[in-house]
Amino acid sequence: MIRTMLALGKLQLQRYNIYKMNFYLFTLNRIIEILVYIFVWQAIYYQTGDAGGFTIQEMTTYYILVITISSFALWGVNEDMAHSIRNGQINRELLNPISYFKYYFGIYLGELAFAIIIGGATFIICSFLFEIVLPQNLINVLLSMFIIILGVPITFFFQMIVGIAGFYTDSIWGMQILRKAIIQIFSGIIAPITLFPMWFQELSKWLPFKELIYTPVSIWLGDISMNDIVFIILKQAIWGIILYFIAKKFFNHAIKNITINGG
Amino acid sequence: MKQVLHNISLYLSFLKISLKEILIYRVDCIVGIFSELVVEGVSLIFIFIVFRNTDNLAGWNFQQILLLYGVTRISLGIVGYCFDGLYDIGPKYMRNGDFDKILLRPVHPLVSIIGASKEFVALTDFFIGIGITIYMLIQLAIPITFLLIFKIVFFSIVGALIIGAINTIFSISSFWTYRSNEVIWSFYRIYTFAQYPIDIYNAFIKIIITVILPFAFVAYYPTMEYLGFNKYMIYLSPVVAIVLWIIAIKLWNLALNKYRSTGT
Numbered sequence: 400m401i402r403t404m405l406a407l408g409k410l411q412l413q414r415y416n417i418y419k420m421n422f423y424l425f426t427l428n429r430i431i432e433i434l435v436y437i438f439v440w441q442a443i444y445y446q447t448g449d450a451g452g453f454t455i456q457e458m459t460t461y462y463i464l465v466i467t468i469s470s471f472a473l474w475g476v477n478e479d480m481a482h483s484i485r486n487g488q489i490n491r492e493l494l495n496p497i498s499y500f501k502y503y504f505g506i507y508l509g510e511l512a513f514a515i516i517i518g519g520a521t522f523i524i525c526s527f528l529f530e531i532v533l534p535q536n537l538i539n540v541l542l543s544m545f546i547i548i549l550g551v552p553i554t555f556f557f558q559m560i561v562g563i564a565g566f567y568t569d570s571i572w573g574m575q576i577l578r579k580a581i582i583q584i585f586s587g588i589i590a591p592i593t594l595f596p597m598w599f600q601e602l603s604k605w606l607p608f609k610e611l612i613y614t615p616v617s618i619w620l621g622d623i624s625m626n627d628i629v630f631i632i633l634k635q636a637i638w639g640i641i642l643y644f645i646a647k648k649f650f651n652h653a654i655k656n657i658t659i660n661g662g
Numbered sequence: 663m664k665q666v667l668h669n670i671s672l673y674l675s676f677l678k679i680s681l682k683e684i685l686i687y688r689v690d691c692i693v694g695i696f697s698e699l700v701v702e703g704v705s706l707i708f709i710f711i712v713f714r715n716t717d718n719l720a721g722w723n724f725q726q727i728l729l730l731y732g733v734t735r736i737s738l739g740i741v742g743y744c745f746d747g748l749y750d751i752g753p754k755y756m757r758n759g760d761f762d763k764i765l766l767r768p769v770h771p772l773v774s775i776i777g778a779s780k781e782f783v784a785l786t787d788f789f790i791g792i793g794i795t796i797y798m799l800i801q802l803a804i805p806i807t808f809l810l811i812f813k814i815v816f817f818s819i820v821g822a823l824i825i826g827a828i829n830t831i832f833s834i835s836s837f838w839t840y841r842s843n844e845v846i847w848s849f850y851r852i853y854t855f856a857q858y859p860i861d862i863y864n865a866f867i868k869i870i871i872t873v874i875l876p877f878a879f880v881a882y883y884p885t886m887e888y889l890g891f892n893k894y895m896i897y898l899s900p901v902v903a904i905v906l907w908i909i910a911i912k913l914w915n916l917a918l919n920k921y922r923s924t925g926t
Contacts, residue, residue, distance in 0.1 A: 420839060420844070420845070421844055424844050424845065424848045427848055428847075428848050428851055431851055431852060431854065431855075432851075432854070434855075434867070435854050435855060435857075435858065436708070438858070438862045438863050438864075438867070439712055439719065439858055439862060440712075441862065442719055442720050442861075442862035443712065443715055443716045443719065446716060446718070447715070447716055449715070450715070451711075451715045572693060572694075572697070573693035573694070573696055573697050576697035576700055576701070577696075577697070577700060580700040580701070580703070580704055583704050584703075584704060584707060589704060589707055589708050589711065590707075590708060590711040590712075594711050594714060594715065595711065
């Protein structure tokens with residue numbers, strides 16, 4: 400089963416390889432995105448001597464790491480799911496000997512592989528352009544990675560829920576944008592969570608999205624204590640299970656109501 | 663010159679037809695507007711967060727930055743609405759050979775492509791832009807005179823033309839790649855730099871957004887004029903727009919001569 404999923408992932412990755420140009424453009428685009436943020440904070444830092452409680456090197460590192468790992472949280476299989484619902488290919492996907500969830504998880508692995516390549520390239524280019532704050536010890540790096548991996552089921556099941564909504568509505572374009580916006584706002588892509596109003600911080604403490612980006616980056620920067628990490632790991636595990644059950648239940652309900660477009 | 667005017671009037675009649683299409687795709691339209699609002703929200707949150715930490719950015723206060731944001735949106739809305747067709751050149755025309763059909767028409771292909779499709783959703787940007795602009799003008803106690811309204815209308819259209827020309831230049835890539843959208847989109851995104859005072863950037867980026875891809879003339883210099891920061895740069899905007907369009911059309915025609923059909 401795992402071999403099938405890996406093979407699907409490899410196929411997905413190869414699809415990206417066809418358009419090499421995209422790779423360069425994606426990287427360029429992402430660097431532009433953070434350059435704006437970094438320059439704005441630099442201006443503030445030189446004016447006030449303080450960039451939202453960070454030094455400017457920390458703030459720069461924050462955004463570079465954000466852009467390095469944000470594709471793990473944002474990219475996914477929703478476009479593919481929507482596409483196959485629209486042209487009736489879903490028929491075949493449902494009849495596959497591999498389950499619908501596993502099939503898409505395989506494809507998602509391919510997306511993740513591409514995200515790692517793009518993220519790595521972005522990080523390397525940015526490390527030439529800016530001074531990056533390195534973590535104090537190796538444990539922090541490993542812990543960050545562990546938290547990122549814990550986020551994978553959460554992003555995946557969240558995507559499946561959005562994708563399955565397409566069984567009813569045929570078009571998930573709007574929901575897909577909403578999903579990305581929720582993640583962007585609550586995960587700390589726009590700015591570190593500590594800069595948001597208090598009520599927002601309290602809310603995001605209980606939601607799983609902060610852990611996709613803000614927490615791993617903060618662990619890298621050494622801003623999170625070990626006590627919090629236990630809570631975070633527990634919270635992510637529970638959210639993963641909750642989302643899994645919601646996605647499964649939703650799928651079982653949706654499958655009874657689906658109308659398949661003749662492909 | 664006569665031919666240019668003829669092409670423009672043709673384009674306007676295309677525009678009128680496509681407005682009627684809104685009524686056909688009502689649901690898509692609502693979803694699109696909603697998603698556009700979400701995207702706007704995300705960029706506004708960043709501005710709010712920034713001004714929780716400082717009271718000015720390179721001498722611009724919160725209201726002034728938002729005015730710049732609003733004025734930028736007006737132009738972006740017009741571009742999104744009027745020049746959306748450029749994104750179709752690669753995937754819709756080149757790849758399946760429909761481009762040959764367009765070449766046979768007695769109109770310049772650029773006009774029929776740009777005229778053929780419209781993105782209504784972009785009008786959300788346009789109206790949000792107008793809303794924010796008016797609100798901030800009131801907040802900043804800038805008297806809304808007839809002259810100011812005229813300037814905003816005129817220079818928003820000029821700004822849209824500047825971005826339109828830049829997009830047209832990059833759409834040439836679709837003659838070779840058959841996938842123009844990513845290329846156009848990537849360079850178009852550079853406008854984000856011009857949403858903030860350019861004094862915050864280093865020399866390299868300043869040169870890019872004022873000379874190489876002159877996005878600063880879209881909204882930044884006009885806004886400076888509305889705020890009374892800089893009185894003269896604004897009048898370069900129309901010149902920039904005209905020069906860019908001459909370059910764009912020359913390059914496009916050059917590429918057109920080299921065009922080979924995919925043969926499908």
